[in-house]
Amino acid sequence: AQSVSQHNHHVILSEAASLELGCNYSYGGTVNLFWYVQYPGQHLQLLLKYFSGDPLVKGIKGFEAEFIKSKFSFNLRKPSVQWSDTAEYFCAVRSGRRALTFGSGTRLQVQP
Amino acid sequence: DAGVIQSPRHEVTEMGQEVTLRCKPISGHDYLFWYRQTMMRGLELLIYFNNNVPIDDSGMPEDRFSAKMPNASFSTLKIQPSEPRDSAVYFCASSTQDRGPMSPLHFGNGTRLTVT
Numbered sequence: 001a002q003s004v005s006q007h008n009h010h011v012i013l014s015e016a017a018s019l020e021l022g023c024n025y026s027y028g029g030t031v032n033l034f035w036y037v038q039y040p041g042q043h044l045q046l047l048l049k050y051f052s053g054d055p056l057v058k059g060i061k062g063f064e065a066e067f068i069k070s071k072f073s074f075n076l077r078k079p080s081v082q083w084s085d086t087a088e089y090f091c092a093v094r095s096g097r098r099a100l101t102f103g104s105g106t107r108l109q110v111q112p
Numbered sequence: 113d114a115g116v117i118q119s120p121r122h123e124v125t126e127m128g129q130e131v132t133l134r135c136k137p138i139s140g141h142d143y144l145f146w147y148r149q150t151m152m153r154g155l156e157l158l159i160y161f162n163n164n165v166p167i168d169d170s171g172m173p174e175d176r177f178s179a180k181m182p183n184a185s186f187s188t189l190k191i192q193p194s195e196p197r198d199s200a201v202y203f204c205a206s207s208t209q210d211r212g213p214m215s216p217l218h219f220g221n222g223t224r225l226t227v228t
Contacts, residue, residue: 034216044155044203044219090155099145099168100217104154 002027002095006103013081014111021076021106023065023091033074034092034100035065044090050074061085086110114138116220118204124226130192133223136185137206145217146179146189147203155203161187194227201225 005024013019025031035047048059055067065076074091091103117136125131137144145160159169164181172179176195181187191198201224205217 036217043221044205044217046216049216099157099160101157102147102155 002031002093002098002101004091004093004101004103006089006091006106008106009104010107010109012109012111015083016080017110019076019078019081019085019108021089021091021108023074023076023103024072025074025091025093026072027093027095029095032094033065033067034094035059035063035074035076036090036092036102037087038090038105039087047076047089081108081110083110083112116204116206116218118202118220118223120223121221122224122226124228125194126228127195128193129227130190131194131198131225131227133189133202133204133225135187135189135204135220137187137204138208138218139185141206141208141218142184143207143209144181144187145205145207146187147205149201149203149222150199158189158202191225194225196227199225199227 003026007022033050036044037047038044047063048057048065050057050067057065063078065074067074086109088105088107090105092100094100119134142163146158148156148158156171158171159179160167161181177191179189201222203222204220207217
């Protein structure tokens with residue numbers, strides 16, 4: 001069975017700080033990887049996705065994620081966060097034709 | 113594109129009452145998913161449908177939960193009888209496989225359920 005782990009449950013950063021949110025999955029086969037973001041009071045939105053090719057994926061709003069197959073990881077990064085990045089971030093994995101499995105989420109709080 | 117539409121946005125009910133959550137997927141999408149979000153467990157997949165047929169309902173917590181998709185444009189998630197531990201935000205999402213398995217999910221705004 002596929003599973004996703006997000007070890008950082010709550011992250012607090014100051015504006016302009018760099019961000020890295022960890023995501024590890026457990027599935028040995030081919031996977032599709034996603035990061036979703038949920039801004040306060042809003043629904044989940046796709047931030048970026050990986051399916052093949054360049055393991056460094058660029059998403060919206062300056063976010064990027066790197067797929068490291070040997071580490072079963074897909075960490076989310078942003079060089080300089082803004083107050084508007086305050087949100088909850090979910091990593092998700094899909095293998096084959098299974099539905100998406102989400103991690104437990106990381107709540108990011110950016111202080112001005 | 114109206115997006116995925118869920119109703120109601122908020123539901124407050126007493127323990128033991130029946131609750132019905134509704135979802136209208138994006139037109140043309142052939143996959144529909146029901147997720148539950150709680151502080152303790154994050155996002156959990158409850159059930160998903162493909163072409164109106166339930167494919168995987170292993171995430172449905174117990175027999176009190178049931179989901180139907182009578183046609184391509186409508187789905188319901190029913191809880192009968194409801195319990196306080198069912199309090200959560202329930203999300204419906206849809207997708208299409210026209211771009212293969214990488215098609216992203218489109219989420220509705222969710223229904224916040226409070227059972228007192």
